[in-house]
Amino acid sequence: MDTLFLHVCCGPCAAYPLERLLAESGRKLELWFYNPNIHPQSEFARRRDSFAFLAAVHGLQADFSAPYEPAVFLAEFAQRPSPPERCRRCYALRLGRAAEEAAARGRRAFATTLAFSRRQKHELLIEEGLKAAAAHGLDFYYEDWRPGWRRGHEIARGLGLYRQNYCGCVYSELER
Numbered sequence: 001m002d003t004l005f006l007h008v009c010c011g012p013c014a015a016y017p018l019e020r021l022l023a024e025s026g027r028k029l030e031l032w033f034y035n036p037n038i039h040p041q042s043e044f045a046r047r048r049d050s051f052a053f054l055a056a057v058h059g060l061q062a063d064f065s066a067p068y069e070p071a072v073f074l075a076e077f078a079q080r081p082s083p084p085e086r087c088r089r090c091y092a093l094r095l096g097r098a099a100e101e102a103a104a105r106g107r108r109a110f111a112t113t114l115a116f117s118r119r120q121k122h123e124l125l126i127e128e129g130l131k132a133a134a135a136h137g138l139d140f141y142y143e144d145w146r147p148g149w150r151r152g153h154e155i156a157r158g159l160g161l162y163r164q165n166y167c168g169c170v171y172s173e174l175e176r
Contacts, residue, residue, distance in 0.1 A: 003028040004141060005102035005110040007094065008062070009035055009168070011050030011161040013113040016152030017145050018058055030107065031055055032063045034097055036072040037090050038168035044068045050162040057159060065101070073169065080171060087121050090169060091128035099132035099140075109139040116145040116152060119167065 004021065006029050008014045014031075021027050033051055038044040048064060055062035076093055077086065095112060102110040112129065114120050126142050133140035145152070156163055166172045 002108050003030050005030050005032065005098065005105065005107040007098035007110060007112040007114075008033045008051050009094075009113050009117075010047040010164065011052075011054040011159075012152060012156035012163045013116040014051055014054055015155035015159075015161070016148035017111075017113050017116055017143070018054065018060075019151070019155065020143070020145065020148065022058060029060065030063070030102075030105065031060055032065070032098065032101060034066050034094060034101070035168060036066065036069050037094065038068075039070055039073075039170040041068050041070075043164065043168065046162045047164065047168070054159065054161060066097075070170070077169070077171070084121050084124060086169070086171060087167075088124045088128060091121075091125050092131070095125075095129050095132040095140075096135070099136040099138055103136040103138055107138070109133075109141045111141040111143070113145075115142055116148070118146050118149055122146075 004027065008031055021029055033048055038047060052062045076089060081089065098110050098112065114125055115122065122144065129140035129142060
């Protein structure tokens, strides 16, 4: 079975998808944290570190090839679009970059742990994932992991993972 390139937004959102994906016989995963939307830097670090801990618990390597770089997000969102357009553009930014990275590493498919969250706009997530995949000759693997919401939070609580209460972008932080 090919290696699935998994874009990770944070540890709690990765807990249940990792449990499911690792239970699939022969499934290999490559984990990648890319989230220029997260603000402030302390929030970025908490989410990154929480995910790193979760990956270590599973004996997996976590890749953090992109540093904290809010300028990428802020340049794209300077006009402060409102949801759902802001969310669509954020998915396009992150999933586009994930597809680019997956293709550069020779992977044939990618997925995102954003598909775990009840707070995400799944229709837009799927649309942008498919667009990103097509642009790079990949498959977008989408599984609706929301039915595992409680299980994912049980795992996160049990491991003492940091759990945030907003999507991460500066605008959602201001709006909460």
